[in-house]
Amino acid sequence: MFIQLFTSWILLALPFFILIIIKTSKSKKPPSPPSIFPKSYPIIGSSFAIKSNRKNRLQWITQILQSCPSATFTLHHLFGFRQIFTANPANVQHMLKTHFFIYQKGPFSTSVLFDFLGNGIFNVDGESWKFQRQVSSHEFNTKSLRKFVQTVVDTELHDRLIPMFSDAAVDKTVLDLQEILQRFAIDNVCKIAFGFDPACLLPSLPQAQFAVAFEEATNISSERFRAFLTITWKTKRFFNVGSEKRLKIAVSQVRDFAKKIVREKKQELADKSCLESVDLLSRFLSTGHSDENFATDIVISFILAGRDTTSAALTWFFWLIYKHPEVEKEILKEIKEKSNLPVFEEVKDMVYTHASLCECMRLYPPVPVDSKLAMEDDVLPDGTVVKKGMVVTYHPYAMGRMEKVWGSDWAEFKPERWLERDEGGKWSFVGRDPYTYAVFQAGPRICLGKEMAFLQMKRVVAGVLRRFKLVPTVEDGFQPLFVAYLTSKMEGGLPIRIEERRNFD
Incomplete structure (x- = not known):
């Protein structure tokens, strides 16, 4: 009670302190240039x-x-x-x-995100983080998961994204590229994490309740970090009003949906003598980590990591190559040269495209x-x-x-700042150390999904640019605004029209 009264007194007295400070800080000297x-x-x-x-x-x-x-x-x-x-x-x-163990998430960050992420890997420190990291690292390094990710991405690309772009080219429809890529990403990440298809990229562009709730929970949780005083959002949460009431509803929808999937997956595994599914949830549950809350927290964290990061990077990538046609021309040349290779080899050898994506994320990092x-x-x-x-x-x-x-x-x-040519004129990639280029974090917490993210992005780039040219429908001089929530976005999205690319092959 005393603390609440003291805090209230400070807040009431603050304007008077400010007036005193402003008056005493005025100087008779001529004003200096603004610093x-x-x-x-x-x-x-x-x-x-x-x-x-x-x-x-x-x-x-x-x-x-x-x-x-x-x-x-x-x-x-x-x-x-x-x-x-x-x-x-x-x-x-x-x-x-x-000094990794000196610098941790800490109780403030954990409390801000706890309602949404719980004790998931991105919101904990110490032994809990270490345990989840070990389990996750093992699963991410399996060849079967990498193959599964490739299959999921290619299926979504060829069955949904490319047909949608083809229809838009014929109908001359304007699409919001950022929204389309977000839908593409959430379909992918839910299939990879849950083995569940939310079908957000169907032609009708349905509003899946889970996806809408996830977006709401992400944005409001991010706003907590930017609150002028922590007590403001905590007060709203206590009285269950405003944005905190919306957050509670959104988080409840996300977690209820995730727990339902966890229960169904546990039952599916119990009914079978061996693991047939290769999604991340099935892998975690099959190794004995069957606690419902633990599994839910981990899966929500992975969806957060995979939902907006690749879609944000690709949105800026397509904008940048539109503004730099010489880069697009070089990427198209590379796609054409690699088109006869198997999928994995094609992606691995797309050196100039890889450099272009790195350069894009240097300027517009997803986190x-x-x-x-x-x-x-x-x-x-x-x-x-x-x-x-x-x-x-x-x-x-x-x-x-x-x-x-x-x-x-x-x-x-x-992109050439990431490349050098050998004696035969062939490009080779020259990376930067992860502490200079910290887009994927670094050290013990470095992003486990880094290679999968590049796989997904390069498959999208090759699949889309081989067939289409993406043309933003914006006024001359338009410059999109980079905004940040828990991950980054392009404010207002990116309206585009699709043009079929003729005689590419």
């Missing part, structure tokens, strides 16, 4: 700057990091709370590998920021002092825009 670095005041920190840049926070923090000699910056929040942002590869390696909580005092390699309880955020979006790393042409979409 990109936010001003910080006692008690309220940089709250003014944070609030005014709420809608363009990614770009704002990126500009600050670009201006910092060490690409590291400390942002001051209310009541003395400080958050460190970094785009320094040495700091990222320190956090994600060298643009990631935060860790310092469990001990520490010092980052660039000398930044970290106190126990501080949040340290590494920033893949900013990291892809650092001139010191990528050169003065960092703003250009240039």
Whole structure:
């Protein structure tokens, strides 16, 4: 009761503190040019700057990091709370590998996402994370799962995506590419994770309740992170009103659906003497991990990881190659050269396409920021002092825009920066270390689905571009806006029309 009264008093008194600070901070000196670095005041920190840049926070923090000699910056929040942002590869390696067990998800992040993700692999630390990681790693490394993923992707591509694009080309229909790719992705990930087909990419574009609820839960959970004060969403949750009421309904729908699938899968496995299904849920249950909540948490986490990441990357990819026809021409040449190879060999040898996807995700990473909580005092390699309880955020979006790393042409979409030619003129891929290019995380938490994501994306690129040209229906000078929830999106989607490609072969 005392804490609630004290908090209420602070909130009521805050405007008076702000007025005093503003008056005492005024200077008689002539005004200096505006600084990109936010001003910080006692008690309220940089709250003014944070609030005014709420809608363009990614770009704002990126500009600050670009201006910092060490690409590291400390942002001051209310009541003395400080958050460190970094785009320094040495700091990222320190956090994600060298001192991995100091930098964890922490109780704040876990509590924000718990209603949605529970104790799934992306929301836990310590022994629980280690156990889930070991089980998941074993399953992801099996040849049978890789083959299953390839089959699922090719089936969805040839039975649904390509026919839809073909019909749109004939009817001259305008499609939202981002929505279509999201539907494609959720069909794929549900088949791979559950062995269940939600059929979101049927010609009628049905609104599957599970998919709609998942989208709602993702967006509202993300908004919790951006709340000016944590107490705001916690209060709404306590009284079950507003966005928190919608979140509760959405999460209930997602979890009820997932648990129903888990129960049906357990029964299916109990009725059979051997495992016939190769989806992830069947694999987990068949190894003895049959706890219903455990299985549900894991599957929801994998759907979150696979649903928006590849669709976001591909949306930006198709936009970028439209803006850079010379890159599209080189990709088409590569597709034509590899078209007679078996599917796996074709994908593996698509070096220029692989480089183009990496370059796309450098500029528009599917997960643009990631935060860790310092469990001990520490010092980052660039000398930044970290106190126990501080949040340290590494920033893949900013990291892809650092001139010191990528050169003065960092703003250009240039797949060749990932390539070199041998003596015979053949391209070979030259990767960057995962701490410079942290799009898939790095260290012990590096993305298990990285290779599967590239497989899926390259199969889509080859299958679509072989048949169609995707033309955005936007005005000249249009520049899509990159926005971030738990994963990234293109604000408002990307309207396109489809043109059949003639005489490709």
